[in-house]
Amino acid sequence: MYRNRIVAGLDVHKDSVFLCIMRHDVAIIFEKTYGTLTTHLRQMREDMLRHGVTECAMESTAVYWIPVWNELCEHMSLRLANPHFIKQLPGRKSDTKDAQWIAECQLKNLIRESFVPNPVVQDMRKLNRRIFNLNEDMSYNKNKLDAAMQRCGFRLSNYVSDTGGRSYQNVVRAISRGETDAGKLVALVHGRTVNKHGRDTVMGAVTGNFSTIDITVIRQYLAMIDLINVQLDECQKMLTAMCEEHFAEQYRRLQTIPGVKERAATAIIAETGADMSLFAKATNLVGWCGLKPRNDESNRKIKSNRITHGNKYLRQILIEIAWVASRTRNCFFSNFSYVQVTVKKKRKMKIQVAIARKILVAVWHMLSNREDFIDIYLKRLEEQRLIQQRIEQLESTMTV
Template sequence: MDRNRTVAGLDVHKDSIYLCIMGHDEVIIFEKKYGVLTPDLRQMCNDMVERGVTEAAMESTAVYWVPVWNELCESMELKLVNPYFIKQLPGRKSDVKDAQWIAECLLKNLIKGSFVPEPIVQDMRKLNRRIMDLNEDMTYNCNKLDAAMQRSGFRLSNYVTTIKSKSYQKVLHAIIDGTTDPDELVKMVHGRTVNKHGRDTIRAAVTGRLYHHASGCSETKEI
């Protein structure tokens, strides 16, 4: 065991963080409870650096570890540990606090950290997840809109490949802009679709009764 090592164990919760700093001979150098707001995390980081901490470990508790990691990662080496493996390690006394036990395990090299990507990779993952969320929102809203159109007798989605197709979108935007003549709306549908299903069928599909709100109980406008 390196006699110059000073490590820290962090017990991270939703509303608090328990810090235990331990020296090479398992002597507790410093213990303190912190809040989880950014000023609290920065003060904790300063306290750790001032006491010579070069390594720290914490459990991967929900998402609460993320801001702690981000605040400390530039100042020391960090390990993110699965709570299951921490609890399964033998030799823990019943009266030892979680933060102290994590620090002791780190000091004895008993734990291996999980992979945590670099900040730029984390940012890319967040953007990818955001794009996926937005795509899901768009699909959900498009389906809701088509359901409202279907309730009004507008059945064009039955004859096009997707409600995101150019034909469907052109007709939809034309209706929004006030064009309600079925003969005019048919002209906006792709020729292949008209030829495949017949002009009369497509004309009937874009003929409906649109309501001013979803309930269908107020003034209507026939197209």
Template sequence: MYIQNKIDAALQRCNIRICNYISNVRAKSYCEIVDMLSEGKISPELLIVKVHKRTINKCGRETILAALEGVVNKTDCRILKQLKEELDMLRRHKVECLVMLRDICMENFKEQILDIQTIPGIGEQGAMQIIAETGVDIKALMPAAMLVGWAGLKPRNDESNGKFKSRSTTHGNKYLRKILIECAWGASRTQRCFFNKFSYHQTMVRKKNIQKVQVAIARKILVVIWNILEKGVVYSDVLEKDKTKDN
């Protein structure tokens, strides 16, 4: 993201403001415009071809052309090319690291990786990243509350005279917390599972902030992961158990 921001800053210096009308700097249209500029193609009429028609219809062709009209010289093109090559290199390194991580996990922790993937919202990459942060010897982090606190997902108990001053989470492993919150978003969107029902009830019925609800779901997912690694079992959804009892 740092390199992408540097690329956008380079475009801003050239008075190219297309980022104001494209959703984000990782969008396909934006990346193709950067590719053309790095190759020395600076004509707005050529660049606008890469902008999605929906964006042109929404903002107007003249507005998009004005956003692509900049002062770009050979030095700017060279800088964009170098930044793009650096970004491509980082992406290539990321893929290589993920492949290496997968090989290590499948060789040593295959059973745990597959068990964690039974939790809604967690795929192979998420499971590998979680194992990379926590390890599989979960007894070193007993009990589960200690693991939750280590991840920085435990609510702060800042109370004085019966009044709560803060409910923000504690400091912890920011990498593990980020992974779990991403998984929480996926779990809350997985239909017919406990996390989806919990998210709906908290946000729609109790009117709680959706960001705080995702933190709560991430905390619950981490407790489930602790039980999976500690007991060597797979995830069993509460809703599925209720259906079995009804039948």
């Protein structure tokens, strides 16, 4: 089983890589520590090829494994190991022994490899996760902008639903241009807001003391928000173009799910790679995403049933889809949400997690079987309508 195999184990750190090359008879034939510069990694690759390495397993944290993977992926079979599954016994911990242990586990086929997508999907992931980071920056800068406005006595955010709305943005941009007259600022607020709270209240809310420095700070925050918007649009356009080029069928198919449009479909493809053959069952995909309930029971007592850890980017977009789907009229997910929350009195957030899990299971079946989404609720309504129509036809025939 292990005959004539030469494998390598790599323990990857930020500034060093520990290499151990092992033969089929569990004999160490080469060990060395390398730096993490590109020249060092290429020297390590040459040493591995010189010793006849055909398989390599590595353990790493964060993103330090990616440059190593890129240098080796075209020359040998690679596996990225989860440190949780290859822990050693206590008292045997050192970087050199870690590399030996990884090589030995690889030699005996004890390593369950992590999911590493192909280069196209990796590029899509970079864009998708950049969008997540930009959205975080957007929220941060919007909150800072509102805080700067509040310091000046500006209270319009108390009377509008969203600081990203048109009324709030129009007033703030007018102030950034030096306009501080309350009468002119009130004219920029939507009439529905003025009628709801009263003209005098809204006028008091937009009245403030704005110094030259305050206006400069406000203008800079707005410029930062505009820059983030430009970068968001650029990233999303590139991500959509890649989906349409490489995954056109999957991209169209995913948008048949209630609540899934361009942003959600591209995010799902970027994180999963649209290749469901890597996940034997839908439950494997759910567990990888981190939407599977934890099974932690001892002495007939359930200690925890919270969801597990997993791909946080995919999980976040699925929760957002679940909120939209639960508000979509005449679909399975909104009906499910209504029954669970209103009739059975369950927590709404817990139901959103359940809906997200159902959506992910649907994604697995759709991409595996190459089928569009079929809404069971609508299908049953259609069946009931046809039955009722048939009954009416029979009754009219019997009457005649």
